[in-house]
Amino acid sequence: MADSTHPNPGPPALLCDNVVKLFRRGRGLKKKVVRALDGASLTIPQGELFGLLGPNGAGKTTLVRCIATLLIPDSGTIRLFGHDVFTDSLFCRQRIGLLTSGERTLYWKLSARDNLRFFAALYGLHGRDRDRRIDYLLELLGLREVANERLERYSSGMKQKVSLARALLHDPDILLLDEPTLGLDPQFGRFIRQFIKEELNRKQGKTILLTTHYMDEADELCDRIAFINRGKIVATRTPAEFKREIPHKEILEVRCLGQPDTTGLKHLDGIEQVQADFRDGITTLRLVMPKAEKVLSEVIELLRPQVRLLGIDVKEPTLEDVFIYMTGTSLGADTKEEIQ
Numbered sequence: 001m002a003d004s005t006h007p008n009p010g011p012p013a014l015l016c017d018n019v020v021k022l023f024r025r026g027r028g029l030k031k032k033v034v035r036a037l038d039g040a041s042l043t044i045p046q047g048e049l050f051g052l053l054g055p056n057g058a059g060k061t062t063l064v065r066c067i068a069t070l071l072i073p074d075s076g077t078i079r080l081f082g083h084d085v086f087t088d089s090l091f092c093r094q095r096i097g098l099l100t101s102g103e104r105t106l107y108w109k110l111s112a113r114d115n116l117r118f119f120a121a122l123y124g125l126h127g128r129d130r131d132r133r134i135d136y137l138l139e140l141l142g143l144r145e146v147a148n149e150r151l152e153r154y155s156s157g158m159k160q161k162v163s164l165a166r167a168l169l170h171d172p173d174i175l176l177l178d179e180p181t182l183g184l185d186p187q188f189g190r191f192i193r194q195f196i197k198e199e200l201n202r203k204q205g206k207t208i209l210l211t212t213h214y215m216d217e218a219d220e221l222c223d224r225i226a227f228i229n230r231g232k233i234v235a236t237r238t239p240a241e242f243k244r245e246i247p248h249k250e251i252l253e254v255r256c257l258g259q260p261d262t263t264g265l266k267h268l269d270g271i272e273q274v275q276a277d278f279r280d281g282i283t284t285l286r287l288v289m290p291k292a293e294k295v296l297s298e299v300i301e302l303l304r305p306q307v308r309l310l311g312i313d314v315k316e317p318t319l320e321d322v323f324i325y326m327t328g329t330s331l332g333a334d335t336k337e338e339i340q
């Protein structure tokens with residue numbers, strides 16, 4: 001992790017100060033303003049692997065697009081290695097490698113190699129240097145054998161590898177990875193996560209900003225994490241610091257068949273937060289409180305007449321619990337359009 005002892009302190013790789021981005025939609029009385037970024041601020045030192053964690057609609061992609069100069073904020077400052085991304089956009093674009101999620105950014109009728117050749121030309125890479133770089137990246141990502149096959153025959157995991165190779169063509173100093181493992185099967189997800197941390201960050205020393213709404217991914221990968229909710233950075237800490245944020249608290253996890261009414265639980269003495277997740281006929285309740293055993297019998301008494309209890313456990317808080325504790329929003333929530 002980069003800190004004051006990092007060999008190359010220099011200016012921060014990225015500084016966002018009070019960034020505001022509004023989207024205006026509709027006309028007349030139906031006119032609506034969505035405040036996608038509401039004064040977002042963060043600083044990432046060189047060499048750090050930094051995660052932006054937040055629910056759907058929190059503003060993660062909007063911030064990444066502003067940093068990558070694809071969107072112009074309404075106000076605020078964004079600096080890359082000390083250079084303003086808007087007045088010095090050429091300098092900044094040369095240093096950014098961007099991986100977007102869910103967008104079709106490759107040509108499926110072309111092979112991986114031809115895709116990379118095309119995008120390399122856009123970065124001004126030609127001839128032997130280009131071919132050497134492409135061979136190196138294909139090898140690095142385990143794509144050499146299939147490099148001449150059309151992308152339409154690739155699985156989504158393999159396409160994601162090509163997108164990563166594309167983002168690395170010009171050997172950027174900072175990578176902006178927007179939901180890099182979204183929709184991938186566990187095997188590819190694991191490969192991409194390991195590649196990001198071990199190869200790109202630890203070995204090649206690249207600064208990385210990655211967005212995710214998977215708390216396990218943020219916990220496993222990141223040196224530091226920023227929670228983003230409704231366009232604002234709520235808090236920035238290391239994963240371990242976040243988990244200490246709710247000290248002296250325990251999580252009582254109750255699994256039951258069916259959907260109980262949780263109103264009574266919220267009024268029990270000592271219970272500070274109640275979260276219910278209903279899936280496949282089973283409800284998992286997570287109750288935050290200082291001492292679980294004090295309310296255990298009351299919780300059972302309240303639930304037993306309503307549902308069949310399957311299991312009760314006392315757990316340590318996870319990043320998700322801290323996120324809910326700090327924001328009142330679950331990471332699985334969809335907050336799109338709520339922002340005004």
Ligand SMILES: Nc1ncnc2c1ncn2[C@@H]1O[C@H](COP(=O)(O)OP(=O)(O)OP(=O)(O)O)[C@@H](O)[C@H]1O
Nearest residue numbers: 023034036055056057058059060061062063336337
């Ligand atoms: N081009 C656009 N026009 C209008 N509104 C937009 C546009 N892009 C984003 N928004 C709105 O801005 C808010 C933030 O969206 P954004 O895509 O940045 O969230 P996100 O954190 O990336 O969410 P997700 O996890 O779903 O990718 C949402 O309310 C979204 O609907």
Ligand SMILES: [Mg+2]
Nearest residue numbers: 060061062178
């Ligand atoms: Mg997004």
